[in-house]
Amino acid sequence: MTIDLKTLTISKVREMFTKGTLTSTELVQAYLDQINLHDKEVNAFREVYSDALEQAKNADDIRKNDPTQASTMSLLGIPFAIKDNMQINGKHAGAASKILENYVSSYDATVIAKLKKAGAIFIGRLNMDEFAMGGSTENSAYGVVKNPNDLSRVAGGSSGGSAASVAMDAVLVSLGSDTGGSIRQPSSYCGVVGLKPTYGRVSRHGLMAMGSSLDVIGPIAKTVEEVEEIFNVISGQDRYDATTLSDEDVKGAIGKSSNINLQKLRVGIVPELMNMGGINPVVLKNLNDSIEKLKNAGVEIKEVSLPHIKYSLAVYYVLMPAEVSSNMSRFDSIKYGGKVEGKDLLGDYLNTRGELLGKEVRRRIILGTYVLSSGYHDAYYNKANIVRDLIAADFKKAYEEVDVILTPTAPSPAFKMGQNSSDPVAMYLEDIFTVTANLIGIPAISIPSGVVELDEVNSAGEKIKLPLGIQFMAPLCREDVLFAIGKKFTTA
Numbered sequence: 001m002t003i004d005l006k007t008l009t010i011s012k013v014r015e016m017f018t019k020g021t022l023t024s025t026e027l028v029q030a031y032l033d034q035i036n037l038h039d040k041e042v043n044a045f046r047e048v049y050s051d052a053l054e055q056a057k058n059a060d061d062i063r064k065n066d067p068t069q070a071s072t073m074s075l076l077g078i079p080f081a082i083k084d085n086m087q088i089n090g091k092h093a094g095a096a097s098k099i100l101e102n103y104v105s106s107y108d109a110t111v112i113a114k115l116k117k118a119g120a121i122f123i124g125r126l127n128m129d130e131f132a133m134g135g136s137t138e139n140s141a142y143g144v145v146k147n148p149n150d151l152s153r154v155a156g157g158s159s160g161g162s163a164a165s166v167a168m169d170a171v172l173v174s175l176g177s178d179t180g181g182s183i184r185q186p187s188s189y190c191g192v193v194g195l196k197p198t199y200g201r202v203s204r205h206g207l208m209a210m211g212s213s214l215d216v217i218g219p220i221a222k223t224v225e226e227v228e229e230i231f232n233v234i235s236g237q238d239r240y241d242a243t244t245l246s247d248e249d250v251k252g253a254i255g256k257s258s259n260i261n262l263q264k265l266r267v268g269i270v271p272e273l274m275n276m277g278g279i280n281p282v283v284l285k286n287l288n289d290s291i292e293k294l295k296n297a298g299v300e301i302k303e304v305s306l307p308h309i310k311y312s313l314a315v316y317y318v319l320m321p322a323e324v325s326s327n328m329s330r331f332d333s334i335k336y337g338g339k340v341e342g343k344d345l346l347g348d349y350l351n352t353r354g355e356l357l358g359k360e361v362r363r364r365i366i367l368g369t370y371v372l373s374s375g376y377h378d379a380y381y382n383k384a385n386i387v388r389d390l391i392a393a394d395f396k397k398a399y400e401e402v403d404v405i406l407t408p409t410a411p412s413p414a415f416k417m418g419q420n421s422s423d424p425v426a427m428y429l430e431d432i433f434t435v436t437a438n439l440i441g442i443p444a445i446s447i448p449s450g451v452v453e454l455d456e457v458n459s460a461g462e463k464i465k466l467p468l469g470i471q472f473m474a475p476l477c478r479e480d481v482l483f484a485i486g487k488k489f490t491t492a
């Protein structure tokens, strides 16, 4: 049978499963065929699990033999793929780093346990920037993920494999992680929907830490509805992650924003951010078109001021490396992963970390160690934390006037491979719109907002079309606002 993978969604698949017109085994086989056909080139997958079909068959068996149990499993037989920095018991997980090349997980991350309980199956793990540090997957130790829309360009990062795999119809849905934009930016580059939930709404247990006060796991899919459904399954308080929020915490965090009217959302735009310079004109044009589209759909658009947002990127690139340098200290050649022997203990450390960690990871360890060192701690780390609070206060104020804030997701469409890789600052600038949500913990979503047609043609002689994305940022714990505006925008 031929399956139209392009238009498949979780709810369509579920319907077909229930009607008996499709089995999970057939669906997984179709994805495996697609991977065989395209992934040699795209390089989205680090590994396709050898038991993918077996998992599908188990799901099919449950549906056939135990309808009562099947009815309690909302994602029974739905194929997921996950970023290579999440743990599935018994499977390799490597964060696309040589240092974890042979590492096998000994437990399920909480998100995985929840998805398994709902019946989801996992067909593979996805390529990424090493330890999620980067915005193009050019920092993967296993080669770059190419953009399915134009193979000369990056898919974005760090969750490049998570976005590309969905965009190329090699899996139905995926999970990524977002520390400064790693779900949203590749989603924007690849033309899919990516959600960064509120910090603490999704457990980080079983996610390899990058910046512990910034990291969050989230879903990537073709539609807002799917991302919403996955979020509802994976979110919730978790005894293994003390930073997860209880229902009580969520209520408290929502506070004043509880009176938002989902039918009449007020969208804020930020002129000072748009006038900063450095934004590709096609991105600005797309943003203006998106604003028009929202207005035509009856959405109120209002200008708001966020005076400290211009410091977000600088603050992020102080705090994030500080947390990175602490988190990476566990890779000491003893507890986990690979080892390159030295002549003594210090030699073991130096050789292992020097040879098995990539350049960007080492750069951030050095930066982070520096900003935390005595004498500089106050000047950088503490100062950055103060500005972080100022940024949060700006947003609090803005949310008195609007319900959700709109920006582009990234300042440019997907860039050419190699274009930014020798200039870390140019690469860091790609995060300009996304890092703020991580700094202050709020939820944000990237939604496809059209394409830009280039003058270049691809190998088939067709003009290359690159996707663009817009980002909505809502108050703490108001993912529902993102889903509402996302649906409104998509159907407008």
Ligand code: GLN
Pocket (backbone or CB within 6 Å): 132, 133, 134, 135, 157, 158, 177, 178, 179, 180, 181, 182, 183, 210, 320, 431
């Ligand atoms: N591109 C950003 C960085 O390099 C974000 C990474 C992320 O969100 N994991 O830090």
